[in-house]
Structure formats: structure tokens, C-alpha cells
Amino acid sequence: MNRRETMSDDPGPDDIVLVDTNVFVAVGDPENAKYQSLREYAIRRDLTLSVPRRVKRELSAMHIADRVESAVDDGWADVVAPPSPTDSAAVAAMDSVRREIARRSPKDEHEVEKADTVLAGLAIEYLKCREDQVFVLTDDTVAAKAITGAVKRQGFEDEVTVLTRDDILDGDDLRII
Amino acid sequence: MPTLVERDTLSPSGEPGVPAIDDFDGFLAAATLLQQPRLARSYVYICYYGPTTVQELIDTLDLARATAYDDIEQLESLSVVQRDESSRPHRLTADPFAFVDQNDLAITPTVLHAVALTEIDEDLAYFQNRYGTGRLTRAVRTAGRHYAGTITQRMAADELDVAPVEGMAVVQALRPALAAGEAFDPYFDRLFPDIADEIDVDVEAATQQSDR
Numbered sequence: 001m002n003r004r005e006t007m008s009d010d011p012g013p014d015d016i017v018l019v020d021t022n023v024f025v026a027v028g029d030p031e032n033a034k035y036q037s038l039r040e041y042a043i044r045r046d047l048t049l050s051v052p053r054r055v056k057r058e059l060s061a062m063h064i065a066d067r068v069e070s071a072v073d074d075g076w077a078d079v080v081a082p083p084s085p086t087d088s089a090a091v092a093a094m095d096s097v098r099r100e101i102a103r104r105s106p107k108d109e110h111e112v113e114k115a116d117t118v119l120a121g122l123a124i125e126y127l128k129c130r131e132d133q134v135f136v137l138t139d140d141t142v143a144a145k146a147i148t149g150a151v152k153r154q155g156f157e158d159e160v161t162v163l164t165r166d167d168i169l170d171g172d173d174l175r176i177i
Numbered sequence: 178m179p180t181l182v183e184r185d186t187l188s189p190s191g192e193p194g195v196p197a198i199d200d201f202d203g204f205l206a207a208a209t210l211l212q213q214p215r216l217a218r219s220y221v222y223i224c225y226y227g228p229t230t231v232q233e234l235i236d237t238l239d240l241a242r243a244t245a246y247d248d249i250e251q252l253e254s255l256s257v258v259q260r261d262e263s264s265r266p267h268r269l270t271a272d273p274f275a276f277v278d279q280n281d282l283a284i285t286p287t288v289l290h291a292v293a294l295t296e297i298d299e300d301l302a303y304f305q306n307r308y309g310t311g312r313l314t315r316a317v318r319t320a321g322r323h324y325a326g327t328i329t330q331r332m333a334a335d336e337l338d339v340a341p342v343e344g345m346a347v348v349q350a351l352r353p354a355l356a357a358g359e360a361f362d363p364y365f366d367r368l369f370p371d372i373a374d375e376i377d378v379d380v381e382a383a384t385q386q387s388d389r
Contacts, residue, residue: 022330022345025300061340062303105327113331115341139349143329166379175297176353176382177222177238177290 009161011135013046016126017163018119019077021058022139024051024067026165034169035067041168042076049077049137052122054115085121087128089154094121096150101142116140120147123160137163206255207276207284211292211310215240218293219248220257224271224286225361232266275364283314285368287358291317291351300346304339312337313347318368320351325375356380 011017027035042049051068056079059065071077085091094117101116102109123134138144144162151160210217222238223229235245249269252258261268275285291313295302305313319333328336334344356378358365366373 021342022349025342025345026349058340058342062342062346064342101329101332105332107328107332111332111335113329113335113341116329116331139345140323140330142323142326143331145326174353174380176357176380177218177225177293177297 008133011045011047011133011161011163013048015047015133015135016123016130017042017047017049017135017137018122018126019049019051019055020119020136020138020140020143021055021115023137023165024055024059024064025062026139027067027169029064030067030070033173037169039071039074039076042071047076050080051077052118053079053081058115082122082125085118085125087121087125089156090121090124090128093124093150093154093156094118096120096153097143097146100146100149104142104146116143116146119143120150120160123147123151124154124156127156127159133159133161135161135163137168139165202256203274204276206257207274207289209255210257210289211284211314214292214295215244216248216251217289218296219245220252220271221286221290221293221357223252223258223269224273225290225357228261228268228270230266230269234269273361273363275367277364277367281311281315283318283368285358285364286362287354287365287368288314288317290354290357290362294350294354298350300350304343304347304350307343308337308339312339316347317351317354320348321355321369321372321376323348324352324355324378325369325372326377327372352378352380353382356382 023038027038029035049071056065056068059068068077068079072079085094097117097120098109098112101112119136119138123136126134136147141164144164148162151157210220218238219234222234231245231249234240235242249258249260253260257274258269258271261270273286277283277285291301292310295305301313304316316337319336322328323330323333330345330348331341333348334341337344337347355376359376360382369376
């Protein structure tokens with residue numbers, strides 16, 4: 001077993017860090033201070049963020065896919081084309097996320113967006129191929145809670161860590177009015 | 178003002194479903210603010226952080242002096258801002274008001290704040306430009322449900338009938354309006370029946386922002 005002795009809450013160069021669309025929405029354009037914070041976060045830890053192709057496609061609807069392109073050119077992100085999760089634990093995790101989100105909302109399970117569940121499945125799928133730790137980075141606290149619960153129920157709470165805005169951006173210099 | 182009108186209450190004649198807007202001038206003032214984000218911004222600032230002065234408004238909101246005086250004059254003529262001329266400098270105050278029903282009508286300081294933010298936030302300016310003020314005001318209630326923990330940002334986008342990324346952007350950009358509304362809007366719980374106490378945007382709005 002070549003898995004590291006202690007798993008960290010902080011990603012390292014060997015870890016997969018899956019990033020959701022809302023993170024690139026939250027950080028703004030490349031010249032924005034929050035974007036620079038994300039860049040520093042990745043570079044300081046020698047990370048290459050894994051950006052699913054779907055994320056880039058979603059960003060293009062608001063003409064902000066250049067936020068990903070700029071990170072790729074800069075060497076701290078890669079666009080990846082992951083297959084749909086097929087591993088049984090991965091599929092079970094996605095079902096679990098769907099049920100959890102539906103339970104908290106007035107919606108039915110089938111109304112839960114597949115894209116909100118897929119990161120949990122991908123994280124476990126990645127674990128099956130590699131012995132590394134997998135991180136999921138999202139700005140959506142509702143999805144984050146559901147993913148955290150789902151991977152825990154599937155027994156992967158030590159290998160899959162969900163990070164949100166507070167974990168990567170120190171302070172939020174937000175103009176109130 | 179302040180005015181709170183429930184459209185779903187019975188009219189004086191007892192007929193159900195008849196709009197009962199008993200403060201029509203107030204309603205027109207609210208409509209004017211919804212259509213003029215810069216005016217809305219000054220109104221909300223005075224309402225939340227007043228009493229204040231024109232100079233403070235100029236400094237904090239980065240307004241040109243002539244613009245600020247024109248806007249205050251217009252806000253006074255709409256009867257939403259009062260100027261106390263007995264003090265030097267004149268003190269400005271604004272009372273909160275609301276028009277709310279259980280359906281689509283929802284105008285409170287929080288909603289006016291959302292419109293005001295189109296002046297300084299690119300994502301909200303984009304959203305309003307593309308989908309209009311009506312959809313932006315709907316987005317306030319939708320965003321509240323996200324921060325109350327009941328829907329994801331993607332579900333918010335679906336509810337608003339916009340692209341996922343547009344829903345994420347509007348939900349995130351409305352955080353200042355929700356944070357300040359929670360702190361200062363007395364009608365916040367009317368805007369978010371049942372969930373007002375659950376909303377957590379993790380933003381400090383209790384002190385006014387200093388100038389940039």
C-alpha cells in the first residue's frame with residue numbers, strides 16, 4: 001500500500017483537485033484579487049487543478065471560459081475529459097448526493113441537477129484508478145454538504161475532501177453597497 | 178411610508194384578488210427606484226446607514242457632487258428621503274418601506290439594494306441587462322433559498338430559467354444585498370417567509386464600507 005500514512009486536509013502535488021464551475025464564477029477575471037488568490041493557492045502547493053470539460057463549456061455561456069484558459073496557460077490547471085462514473089461505489093455516491101439534496105429542498109429527486117452529483121462520482125472514480133487523495137473544490141455550500149455526506153456514507157471520508165470558498169480565499173473583500 | 182401592503186388581502190368591498198395598493202404614490206416611488214439603480218443605491222444607503230449627510234454619500238458611494246445633489250432632490254420629491262435643514266450639515270434620513278405579497282410582488286429595501294448593486298457589480302449588471310429587473314428581483318428570493326440551504330446554485334439557475342453559470346453568478350453577486358438585508362431590512366422575513374432565520378451568507382454588513 002503506497003497510500004500516504006496520514007491524509008491531509010490540504011491538497012498536495014500528487015492529489016487530484018476537481019474544480020466546479022462556480023469557483024471560476026466566484027473568483028472573477030484573471031486580474032481580480034480573488035482570482036490571484038486562487039492562483040497563489042494552487043502555485044504555492046504545486047497543484048494542477050483538474051477542470052472537467054463541462055465546466056469550461058458552462059463558463060462559455062457567460063463568455064468567461066478564458067478564466068480557465070488563462071489558468072491552463074499559466075500551468076496550474078488542466079482541462080480533463082472524465083468519463084461518466086461507472087464504478088458501483090461512484091454511482092452509489094451520486095445517488096446519495098441526489099437524495100441528500102432533494103431531502104433538503106422542496107424538489108423531487110429527479111429535479112436535482114446531475115451536474116451537482118457528478119463530482120462525488122468522479123472523485124471516487126479517480127480513487128479507483130489512483131491511490132491518491134481526491135479533493136473537490138466548489139463554491140456551492142449546499143452541494144458541498146451533500147457531497148461530504150455521500151462520500152462518508154460510501155466509506156471514503158478520509159480520501160475525499162470537499163473544499164469551499166473559505167478554505168481557499170482568505171477574507172472576502174466584498175463591497176456591500 | 179413606511180407601507181406594507183398585502184395584495185392577497187380582501188379589498189374594502191370584500192372582493193378577493195383585487196389589488197389593494199392604498200399608497201399609490203409610495204408604489205410609484207418604489208417603481209421609480211427599481212428603474213433607477215443609482216437612485217436606489219443612495220436611498221438604500223441612507224435607509225441602512227443613516228442619518229447621514231450628502232458629503233458622506235458622495236465619499237462612500239463615489240458619486241459626483243452635482244449628481245448626489247440632484248439625486249437627493251429627486252429622492253425628496255418622491256418622499257422617500259427626508260432632509261433635516263435645522264442641522265448643519267443637513268441630515269438625511271430614509272424610512273424603510275415594502276410592498277410584498279405571497280406571489281411575485283416583492284419590493285423591500287433588500288430588493289432595491291439588489292437593483293442598486295447593478296451600479297457596481299458586473300455580474301448583476303449583466304443579469305439585469307439580459308433578463309430585466311423583474312427576473313433580478315425574483316433572483317433575490319431564489320438566492321435566499323440557496324443561502325438557507327435548500328437549493329443548490331444549479332437548481333437556482335433552473336428556477337430562474339437561466340444558464341447554470343448565470344444562476345451561479347447572480348446567486349453569488351447577491352450576497353451583499355442578503356447580508357445587509359438580514360441586518361437592516363425590517364421586512365426581510367416577509368421577503369423570505371419561513372427561511373429568513375436560516376439564511377447565512379457569511380458576510381459582515383453591520384458596518385458601512387469605507388470609500389475605495
